Amino acid sequence: DNNGKYIIILEYAKKKSLRKNLYNISQMDWKKKLILLHCITSDLQIIHSHGYIHRDLHSGNILQDNLHSAYISDLGLSILNSEKKKIGVSGILPYVSPEVLGGSQYATASDVYSFGIIMWEILYGSPVFYDRKLRMQELQIQICCSDLRPPINKEAPRSCVNLMKECWDNDPKKRPSAEKLCE
Numbered sequence: 001d002n003n004g005k006y007i008i009i010l011e012y013a014k015k016k017s018l019r020k021n022l023y024n025i026s027q028m029d030w031k032k033k034l035i036l037l038h039c040i041t042s043d044l045q046i047i048h049s050h051g052y053i054h055r056d057l058h059s060g061n062i063l064q065d066n067l068h069s070a071y072i073s074d075l076g077l078s079i080l081n082s083e084k085k086k087i088g089v090s091g092i093l094p095y096v097s098p099e100v101l102g103g104s105q106y107a108t109a110s111d112v113y114s115f116g117i118i119m120w121e122i123l124y125g126s127p128v129f130y131d132r133k134l135r136m137q138e139l140q141i142q143i144c145c146s147d148l149r150p151p152i153n154k155e156a157p158r159s160c161v162n163l164m165k166e167c168w169d170n171d172p173k174k175r176p177s178a179e180k181l182c183e
Contacts, residue, residue, distance in 0.1 A: 013063035018070055018118070019127060022059065025067060026125020030157060033122050036070055038182065043072040044115060045178040048108045052078045055087075055106050057114035058095040059121050059128075081108060093136060094128045098144045099172050109172035115181070116167025120149075123156045123164070 015021055025033065040062060047054055054061075054075060061074040077090050089100055097113035100106055117128050128150050134142060142148035147170050152161055169175050 011065065013065055013073075015064035015066060017060045018062040018064055018121075019059035021064055021067060022121055022125050022127060025122055028067065030160075032068060034160075035068060037119060037122060039070045040072065040115065040118065041178055041181040043070075044111060045182050047072065047075070047078070048081075048111070048178045051081050053081050053106050053108055054078050054111045054114070056091040057111050057118070058092045059118055060092075062118065079106065093139060094143075094150075096143075097172065098147075098170050101140050101144045107172060108178065109175045112167050112175045112178060112181070113172070115178075116164050116175075117150070119160070119164045119167060120152075123160055124150075124153075 018025070025036065028036075044054070044057070052075070054072065054077070056074060056077040057072065061072065062070050063073045064070050079087065087106065089096060091114070093101075095114040095117050097110040100110050121128055139148070149165075149168055152164075156164075163176075163181075166174065166176055167181075
């Protein structure tokens with residue numbers, strides 16, 4: 001509009017959210033999963049290239065018209081990357097980066113961490129979980145201080161696993177940018 005604000009209009013997502021489709025996605029071959037991941041990284045790169053940080057990236061905020069494509073939605077918590085004010089933690093705990101849980105500000109690397117968790121969900125076909133009986137505060141401490149991440153098994157191609165681990169690296173400076181993920 002004339003105030004410099006964006007208005008986003010999305011088409012109806014017949015297949016609803018990625019989270020609701022994880023089982024069906026688990027039945028797809030690796031090539032199709034990689035195409036789906038590229039759709040998400042492409043959208044994330046667009047968001048970041050306009051100077052925004054999503055701050056609430058999770059599989060429930062990724063919509064699908066069909067199983068082979070996806071787009072990021074719900075930018076309601078997004079902020080301009082240039083906003084340096086302390087905002088606090090927002091989003092769903094398993095997708096929130098360790099540095100944000102530890103009190104740092106959100107950055108584009110925080111969204112890349114969230115993408116790494118989404119990547120795990122697509123590769124393994126289920127919502128992220130942690131194989132422990134932890135309360136929220138304990139889970140937060142484990143993610144921050146003990147590098148707790150979802151379990152990895154031998155099913156996924158090693159190159160995918162390595163990229164996923166880069167995305168959820170504890171050091172945000174070691175995570176690839178969304179632009180790099182699109183390459």
